[in-house]
Amino acid sequence: MSRWSEHTFGVMGCTALVRxxxxxxxxxxxxxxxxxxxxxxxxxxxxxxxxxxxxxDRRPVVAVPPRLAWAIGxxxxxxxxxxxxxxxxxxxxxxxxxxxxxxxxxxxxxxxxRSPARRARPARPAPDxxxxxxxxxxxLGLVHRPPGLELDLGGIGKGLAADLLVERLGAREHVVVSxxxxxxxxxxxxxxxxxxxxxxxxxxxxxxxxxxxHGGAAATSGVTRRAWRAGGEDLHHLxxxxxxxxxxxxxxxxxxxxxxxxxxxxxxxxxLLAGPAAAPAILAAGGVLVADDGTVTHxxxxxxxxxx
Amino acid sequence: MTERRRPAPLRWRPKPAExxxxxxxxxxxxxxxxxxxxxxxxxxxxxxxADRQAAAARVVVVERSAAPTATRTSARTSTPAPAPPPVAxxxx
Numbered sequence: 001m002s003r004w005s006e007h008t009f010g011v012m013g014c015t016a017l018v019r020x021x022x023x024x025x026x027x028x029x030x031x032x033x034x035x036x037x038x039x040x041x042x043x044x045x046x047x048x049x050x051x052x053x054x055x056x057d058r059r060p061v062v063a064v065p066p067r068l069a070w071a072i073g074x075x076x077x078x079x080x081x082x083x084x085x086x087x088x089x090x091x092x093x094x095x096x097x098x099x100x101x102x103x104x105x106x107x108x109x110x111x112x113x114r115s116p117a118r119r120a121r122p123a124r125p126a127p128d129x130x131x132x133x134x135x136x137x138x139x140l141g142l143v144h145r146p147p148g149l150e151l152d153l154g155g156i157g158k159g160l161a162a163d164l165l166v167e168r169l170g171a172r173e174h175v176v177v178s179x180x181x182x183x184x185x186x187x188x189x190x191x192x193x194x195x196x197x198x199x200x201x202x203x204x205x206x207x208x209x210x211x212x213x214h215g216g217a218a219a220t221s222g223v224t225r226r227a228w229r230a231g232g233e234d235l236h237h238l239x240x241x242x243x244x245x246x247x248x249x250x251x252x253x254x255x256x257x258x259x260x261x262x263x264x265x266x267x268x269x270x271x272l273l274a275g276p277a278a279a280p281a282i283l284a285a286g287g288v289l290v291a292d293d294g295t296v297t298h299x300x301x302x303x304x305x306x307x308x
Numbered sequence: 309m310t311e312r313r314r315p316a317p318l319r320w321r322p323k324p325a326e327x328x329x330x331x332x333x334x335x336x337x338x339x340x341x342x343x344x345x346x347x348x349x350x351x352x353x354x355x356x357x358a359d360r361q362a363a364a365a366r367v368v369v370v371e372r373s374a375a376p377t378a379t380r381t382s383a384r385t386s387t388p389a390p391a392p393p394p395v396a397x398x399x400x
Contacts, residue, residue: 002389014400021389155400176392181400189389196394210394222399255397265400 002173011035012043012158013102014180018165021174021187031165035179038164041068042157044091044150045102054143055091055150062143069141074262075156076131082270084125084241089134091150093244098230099237106228120250120292122275123240154237155269158182159219159261166261177261182219184261190215199288202253208296209288211257219264221272222253222290238272249275253290256283257300 006019007028018031041050050068064072075088098106134151135144145151153160162177166186169175174187176195185195191214198207202224211218223246227236240247249272256268268287271279279289286300 004390004392017395019392019395021392158400174389174392176395178395178397179400181396181398183395183397193389193392195392198394198396200396200398202399207396211397218397220397220399225399253399 007032012039012161012180013045013104014158015178016180017176017178019176020169020172021189021193022172024172027169027172031169031177034165034168035161038067038157038161041065042071042153042161043102044152045100051151051153058147060144060147064141064143066138066141069136069138069143071153071157071160072134072143072151073136073138074160075151075153076134076136078156078262078266079131082266082273084129084131085123085270085273086156086266087126087129087131087239087241088151088153088156089126089130089145089149090239090241090244091152092148093239094152094237095150097235097239097246098228099226099235103226103237118248120248120275122249122278123247123273124242126241126244155180155182155219155221155265156262159184159217159263159265162217162261179261182217182261182265183213184217184264185213185215199255202290203294208290209298211255211286211288213257216257216259216285217261217264218255218257218287219261219268220253220255221265221268223247223272224252238269240273247273248292249273250292251276251279251289252292253288254279254283255288257285257287259285 002022004019004021005023005028006017008015008017009032010016011032012035016035018028020027040046043049044051044055046052047056050065054062054064054068072088078086079088130149133146133149136142158179159182162179162182162184165177166175166184170186170188172187173189174193175185175190177184183195183197195213197211197213197218199209199211199220201208202222221238223236223238227234229235236246238247239245251272254268254272256264256271258264258267267282271282271287271289274282276289276291280299283289283299289297289299291297
């Protein structure tokens with residue numbers, strides 16, 4: 001009889017869940033080790049990590065580990081595909097706004113979980129498009145960028161990490177990786193074993209919907225959880241690239257379905273930044289939108305049913 | 309005395325339009341022949357039997373997909389897996 005094994009642990013500033021059907025000895029320990037390695041390489045909050053060193057290096061060309069070069073390459077792809085909305089070069093503005101350490105380490109007294117009441121408007125790409133000035137030689141592991149431009153892999157890094165892990169365990173019957181809200185399913189029986197995924201309410205209420213994954217991924221971006229208060233202002237981590245300030249587009253949360261964690265992350269963030277008018281066209285494979293007035297919209301061919 | 313010339317041998321060369329027409333006629337003939345053969349070989353009883361078998365196969369698939377962990381798309385005979393507990397997607 002097939003048997004599920006699972007491991008829950010903290011990594012990348014969030015909680016990770018790895019669940020495998022018919023796991024082999026060492027699978028779960030190996031998964032935790034891989035995610036810890038990626039966290040050390042890809043986190044901008046670790047000054048001694050590869051990305052932390054890259055962001056403070058004053059040379060125009062820096063050698064980085066091949067896996068970081070690959071991840072930066074995928075983040076730049078996401079910038080291209082999103083027309084510059086999902087911009088991986090906003091590390092410096094985020095740091096200046098106070099998001100300079102893992103969110104769980106920010107002063108709890110300064111955190112806010114409110115949706116700032118402002119006039120909504122779609123985010124726009126940065127006019128100088130810093131991401132266009134980044135070049136990566138993935139073969140040689142070299143990153144060319146103007147010194148001072150700080151890279152932030154953010155949610156794209158989490159989606160990629162989940163994809164890598166599911167790919168590594170792809171020979172197992174079924175694999176589920178949940179990494180800070182990104183859920184990726186794989187394994188050779190993924191299409192026949194439905195994985196229920198509940199969509200969290202951004203305001204802490206009961207789940208908004210339950211989706212079924214037969215492989216592929218679901219990711220959620222939002223502005224109510226990684227939010228804090230500084231200088232009398234409510235801030236969050238999804239910046240409008242054009243202004244370098246938190247975006248207020250009329251959407252507070254977007255869940256996207258896609259073939260991979262990377263794509264689901266990119267689509268969710270792009271849709272949230274593009275706003276409610278443009279979001280449905282971006283969510284081609286389906287998803288769930290939550291507007292700032294509380295309206296919940298289910299989109300796409302994947303059936304969504306109320307969890308209530 | 310008048311000189312008699314041997315008439316030049318007749319040579320027929322098809323014009324392009326004539327070639328196309330001939331090809332069309334040949335293809336139509338082949339198609340007609342095929343259609344006739346298919347019609348002769350068609351057995352209504354055999355077709356009904358095939359339909360019944362296909363319907364039975366569909367019933368099996370429907371029964372499999374009614375189980376909570378059964379496949380919708382595959383008829384493989386792998387061990388049914390227990391349904392995995394749900395996971396949540398939340399803001400990353």
